[in-house]
Amino acid sequence: DVKVTQSSRYLVKRTGEKVFLECVQDMDHENMFWYRQDPGLGLRLIYFSYDVKMKEKGDIPEGYSVSREKKERFSLILESASTNQTSMYLCASTLALDGGAVDTQYFGPGTRLTVL
Amino acid sequence: DAKTTQPPSMDCAEGRAANLPCNHSTISGNEYVYWYRQIHSQGPQYIIHGLKNNETNEMASLIITEDRKSSTLILPHATLRDTAVYYCIVRIYGGSQGNLIFGKGTKLSVKP
Numbered sequence: 001d002v003k004v005t006q007s008s009r010y011l012v013k014r015t016g017e018k019v020f021l022e023c024v025q026d027m028d029h030e031n032m033f034w035y036r037q038d039p040g041l042g043l044r045l046i047y048f049s050y051d052v053k054m055k056e057k058g059d060i061p062e063g064y065s066v067s068r069e070k071k072e073r074f075s076l077i078l079e080s081a082s083t084n085q086t087s088m089y090l091c092a093s094t095l096a097l098d099g100g101a102v103d104t105q106y107f108g109p110g111t112r113l114t115v116l
Numbered sequence: 117d118a119k120t121t122q123p124p125s126m127d128c129a130e131g132r133a134a135n136l137p138c139n140h141s142t143i144s145g146n147e148y149v150y151w152y153r154q155i156h157s158q159g160p161q162y163i164i165h166g167l168k169n170n171e172t173n174e175m176a177s178l179i180i181t182e183d184r185k186s187s188t189l190i191l192p193h194a195t196l197r198d199t200a201v202y203y204c205i206v207r208i209y210g211g212s213q214g215n216l217i218f219g220k221g222t223k224l225s226v227k228p
Contacts, residue, residue, distance in 0.1 A: 004159075042217065042218040042219070042220075043160075043217075043218050090159050090160070091159075092159075092160075104150075104162045104165065105160075105162065106162060107159030107160045107161065108159050109158050109159050110157070110158065110159045112157075
């Protein structure tokens with residue numbers, strides 16, 4: 001089974017703090033994603049990465065950055081946390097899209113971040 | 117916006133089959149139907165996907181109508197642990213590096 005793990009299930013931070021959310025997958029997947037999920041808004045893509053050191057902006061990248069130094073690890077960084085970044089953050093991974101691989105996304109358990 | 121329509125909620129008795137419908141009348145020829153579910157406070161979980169043929173795996177079966185405008189996810193013997201929100205999604209196979217667009221889904225409650 002694919003395992004996608006996230007560093008914390010629950011996190012409480014203060015406005016202005018720098019926040020690191022870590023995601024690790026153990027299936028050698030090339031593609032990794034960060035979403036946030038908010039009531040009534042569904043999942044929104046923040047950033048994704050299709051290879052080590054490669055990153056692409058999603059729909060709502062403002063206020064976030066990412067880091068992919070190793071294939072199995074994708075970090076989401078909130079440079080200066082704000083209250084409107086209080087949300088559930090979900091990491092996902094998938095195989096590369098070439099070779100006919102199915103691009104089923106496997107999700108981690110999520111991190112519920114509260115910014116006070 | 118999601119391109120699918122699902123009932124907001126359904127109940128099912130434990131041990132019985134749960135049949136979850138989904139309308140996707142604007143689906144295009146190269147779009148697949150995917151199903152995910154999300155158990156409370158957990159990340160979404162992939163269930164099954166298909167293009168036009170019916171599909172079955174260890175979790176569920178997917179029945180797609182001949183015109184592909186609707187589909188049904190079948191959980192053959194629902195258990196209490198199947199209580200979750202079920203999302204039907206249409207997307208191009210391999211298209212877009214991300215951006216799964218989840219609609220409101222169907223909240224399935226499996227009752228003893």
